Amino acid sequence: MDIHTSDLTVDFAHRRLRAVDGLSLRIAAGEHVALLGPSGAGKSTLLRALLGAVCATGSVRVGGMDPYSAAQRRAVRRATGVIRQGGDLVPGLTARTNAFMGSSPEWTVRDWLTVLCGRVPSRYAVRLGTLAERHGVAESLSAPVRELSGGQRQRVALIRALLPGPRLILADEPTSGLDPVNAAAAVDALCALPGSVTVIVATHDLAVAGRFPRILALRDGRLAHDGATIGAEIYT
Amino acid sequence: MTTTSRWVGTAALAVVLGWAVSGSGVSVAALVQGRQGAAALIEGFLSPDLSREFLGDVAAAVVETVQISLTGLLFAALLGLPLAFLIAGNVQAPRPLRSAARVVAAMLRGVPDLLWALLFVATVGPGAAAGAMALAVHGAGLLAKLCAEQMEAVDPGPVEALRLTGAGRPATAMLAVVPQAAPGLASLLLYQWECNLRTSTVLGFVGAGGIGQELAISLKLFRYDELSTLILAILAIILVVDRASRAVRRRLGATS
Ligand SMILES: Nc1ncnc2c1ncn2[C@@H]1O[C@H](COP(=O)(O)OP(=O)(O)OP(=O)(O)O)[C@@H](O)[C@H]1O
Ligand SMILES: [Mg+2]
Numbered sequence: 001m002d003i004h005t006s007d008l009t010v011d012f013a014h015r016r017l018r019a020v021d022g023l024s025l026r027i028a029a030g031e032h033v034a035l036l037g038p039s040g041a042g043k044s045t046l047l048r049a050l051l052g053a054v055c056a057t058g059s060v061r062v063g064g065m066d067p068y069s070a071a072q073r074r075a076v077r078r079a080t081g082v083i084r085q086g087g088d089l090v091p092g093l094t095a096r097t098n099a100f101m102g103s104s105p106e107w108t109v110r111d112w113l114t115v116l117c118g119r120v121p122s123r124y125a126v127r128l129g130t131l132a133e134r135h136g137v138a139e140s141l142s143a144p145v146r147e148l149s150g151g152q153r154q155r156v157a158l159i160r161a162l163l164p165g166p167r168l169i170l171a172d173e174p175t176s177g178l179d180p181v182n183a184a185a186a187v188d189a190l191c192a193l194p195g196s197v198t199v200i201v202a203t204h205d206l207a208v209a210g211r212f213p214r215i216l217a218l219r220d221g222r223l224a225h226d227g228a229t230i231g232a233e234i235y236t
Numbered sequence: 237m238t239t240t241s242r243w244v245g246t247a248a249l250a251v252v253l254g255w256a257v258s259g260s261g262v263s264v265a266a267l268v269q270g271r272q273g274a275a276a277l278i279e280g281f282l283s284p285d286l287s288r289e290f291l292g293d294v295a296a297a298v299v300e301t302v303q304i305s306l307t308g309l310l311f312a313a314l315l316g317l318p319l320a321f322l323i324a325g326n327v328q329a330p331r332p333l334r335s336a337a338r339v340v341a342a343m344l345r346g347v348p349d350l351l352w353a354l355l356f357v358a359t360v361g362p363g364a365a366a367g368a369m370a371l372a373v374h375g376a377g378l379l380a381k382l383c384a385e386q387m388e389a390v391d392p393g394p395v396e397a398l399r400l401t402g403a404g405r406p407a408t409a410m411l412a413v414v415p416q417a418a419p420g421l422a423s424l425l426l427y428q429w430e431c432n433l434r435t436s437t438v439l440g441f442v443g444a445g446g447i448g449q450e451l452a453i454s455l456k457l458f459r460y461d462e463l464s465t466l467i468l469a470i471l472a473i474i475l476v477v478d479r480a481s482r483a484v485r486r487r488l489g490a491t492s
Contacts, residue, residue, distance in 0.1 A: 048400075051400050053396065053399075053400060074402045074404070075402075076402075077399075077400055077401060077402035078401070078402030079402075080400070080402075081401075082397065082400045082401070084393070084396075084397050084400075086393070088393040088394045088396070088397035089394060089397075090394040090398070090411065090412050090415050090416060091391070091394070091415075091416060092415035092416050092418055092419070093411075093415045097411075101398065101401070101403075101411050102401040103401075104398075104401065104403045104407045104411060105401070105402045105403055105404070105407070107407075112410075157397075160401075164401070
């Protein structure tokens with residue numbers, strides 16, 4: 001899905017803070033983009049705004065749909081896989097349930113019954129197994145999330161985003177808390193997504209950013225850089 | 237605060253308290269006057285009625301009390317949990333439904349349970365059914381409010397994460413709100429059961445069944461030996477349930 005914002009602005013009025021400031025951005029369908037910028041630059045807020053999750057002015061189109069229209073918001077979200085900073089899994093449930101709950105909009109009544117009995121509907125089982133194997137959490141699937149390490153949670157969150165087969169991936173620091181091997185596997189998984197999937201990865205890791213053909217940098221909510229390479233100077 | 241205003245405040249407080257005490261008729265004289273009654277009471281209490289016949293009655297009353305408390309809890313949960321769902325802000329139920337549920341819950345718990353019992357005795361007649369219905373209705377209002385607060389207190393992160401997958405409001409509630417709130421909800425239900433049990437020991441005073449009915453009869457007949465047995469039985473059930481529910485809650489806490 002392509003992304004098009006014009007004059008997108010997000011104000012947190014109660015803090016008199018403009019987190020995203022008049023951003024106009026074009027990302028083509030299938031493009032893989034890294035999003036850099038100092039802490040507090042507005043990266044997470046921008047990603048949330050693309051899904052209509054914060055109050056914003058200006059306009060956003062994702063795959064031609066408007067996430068700020070009540071009628072189209074769910075369609076945009078269903079087509080998108082999100083990995084949030086820190087994972088944000090549901091702690092009382094198992095890693096397995098968390099890993100495939102992103103597909104809930106497609107569940108039939110039967111699927112719901114299967115899930116409530118603590119099992120995986122069969123049409124997700126193979127895909128879940130493959131993803132869990134690839135990201136090294138196959139043995140942890142039965143454990144409740146609260147017993148997983150930070151890095152294991154992060155990988156379950158990655159699987160949750162990938163499993164429904166999204167056309168847009170928004171990953172907010174998907175490698176935070178991962179050891180180098182698992183971090184590389186996570187980035188590999190994102191980079192290996194087919195050309196039909198648009199990927200935006202917010203990160204503080206310049207090496208991770210270097211794996212992406214296009215690098216955007218935010219600073220105080222504005223676009224500070226848009227190119228193929230970048231150095232550490234954006235942080236100074 | 238100045239010294240004067242503090243003195244005025246203290247004096248006003250003393251006047252109000254004095255007025256309340258004198259109005260309620262509490263005095264040492266009243267206690268002394270009642271010493272004969274107290275003596276009879278103590279005598280009765282020291283010789284509880286342990287005849288096989290009466291113990292049978294007590295056991296039946298205890299069983300009925302427990303049944304009332306459990307039935308009351310079951311229907312309070314069946315009625316109160318759906319209301320809690322509608323009330324909880326992070327479930328995002330449609331606004332009119334939410335306000336309606338709030339009003340209904342407030343009315344249910346606003347009327348004291350003993351008053352509900354009187355109303356049900358008047359409609360369905362005296363007996364355990366009236367007591368169970370009273371506990372169900374009052375408990376539903378209480379559970380709706382407390383469970384809604386429990387659900388609102390969950391970590392909002394996973395809730396938003398689920399909403400961002402495109403999940404609808406019921407799906408988000410089922411997958412992100414309830415699993416996080418579950419230990420708290422279970423603990424609330426157990427606590428409500430304890431309260432039900434305490435209340436159902438006095439429901440009998442208004443004719444709504446349970447051990448309170450026996451209590452009222454023995455009290456009217458001045459049978460303090462029977463009263464003693466009944467009070468011991470009540471203490472026993474409350475202690476047992478208290479222990480049991482604390483043990484279960486500790487296990488819930490340990491695994492949450
Ligand atoms: N819900 C919110 N309410 C108020 N202010 C917020 C909220 N979310 C973010 N902010 C503020 O908006 C600004 C941008 O935050 P954002 O989370 O987008 O930064 P970020 O670039 O993702 O930073 P980091 O690299 O630390 O994750 C920050 O100053 C933050 O304090
Ligand atoms: Mg961030």
